[in-house]
Amino acid sequence: MREPGPGHNSGDVGGIAADRLRSFVERIERLEEEKKGIADDVKDIYTEAKGTGFDVKVLREIIRKRKQDREDLKAHNELLSLYCAALGYDWLL
Amino acid sequence: MREPGPGHNSGDVGGIAADRLRSFVERIERLEEEKKGIADDVKDIYTEAKGTGFDVKVLREIIRKRKQDREDLKAHNELLSLYCAALGYDWLL
Amino acid sequence: MREPGPGHNSGDVGGIAADRLRSFVERIERLEEEKKGIADDVKDIYTEAKGTGFDVKVLREIIRKRKQDREDLKAHNELLSLYCAALGYDWLL
Amino acid sequence: MREPGPGHNSGDVGGIAADRLRSFVERIERLEEEKKGIADDVKDIYTEAKGTGFDVKVLREIIRKRKQDREDLKAHNELLSLYCAALGYDWLL
């Protein structure tokens, strides 16, 4: 059949590469699913921690703080690199 | 050593199961990293789609709408039409 | 007093026009506060609209779309239709 | 004319209180405009500061840090209130 029925267009449709487009959609949705799975795992861990008697809110704060510390450190290092580069002190890194 | 040195507490500290807590933190941070990796992959796909000539914003809208419940989407669209009609904003649809 | 006490530098400090800088900070923070106040007012209106029975999400969508350029909106909608047609996702519109 | 022409509905339309709805839209858009005006003012100040020789990025960081300090302080005080309430030490505040 040269003209696929409704619900599944395989060639160009209105000048659009339908297959290509569908492929993008599927790849993205597949990854989004994976991501959601992981997010659920994280949630489970928080739940488990709570069940063990830990305060979830505090735990979240620890995770958050650690993350921002890492980011600050990263920013710091980048600045350092920048300055060293500007000063010709690359050997210092 | 019964009293671990600073920087690495292994037993109960102030009545807290430090190992346990550390384990939670590490598991969560590990998963968060994975999650970020996937998010980056998704971003790459959007970039690729853009390079192929697709409109990323429209693509995102399709992905977003597809993960909504069909009934909810239908109800939302109808309400939107209704409001626009009431306001004389039909050009907006 | 040539050497202002700690906590309030009025002249040049380390070659920096401290007063000037402080003035900028204060003016900005003042405006930011105003901005926040208005943002809160907006939120209140949405709440009020909700209380009157309107769907806030739809209302937000109208506001959002109205501040887009008409031509851009038209182009976007057309592209969306096109993609959906190509994918057989017409139910999504 | 009891039936207003297209573009301006004043009574109930499709069971919708059009006037009410339009009023919400207008109030919100009015405030959003004000907000934008203020945001522009802020931008101008940054521009002015830049013209005076200040590093805008650093200035932004100062504003940001001060804001988060205020928020941390707020959080701290709330926690303090909470604990005092829990302990019956309200007189301490």
Next chain:
DNA sequence: TTGGGTTACCACGACC
């Protein structure tokens, strides 16, 4: 069980 407040994530737009 649901509604409302809070929080975190994510996408969009502005600026550089």
Next chain:
DNA sequence: GGTCGTGGTAACCCAA
């Protein structure tokens, strides 16, 4: 094109 800041949406938690 890359970054930053902001706004919206959805998830989670608590209270009723």
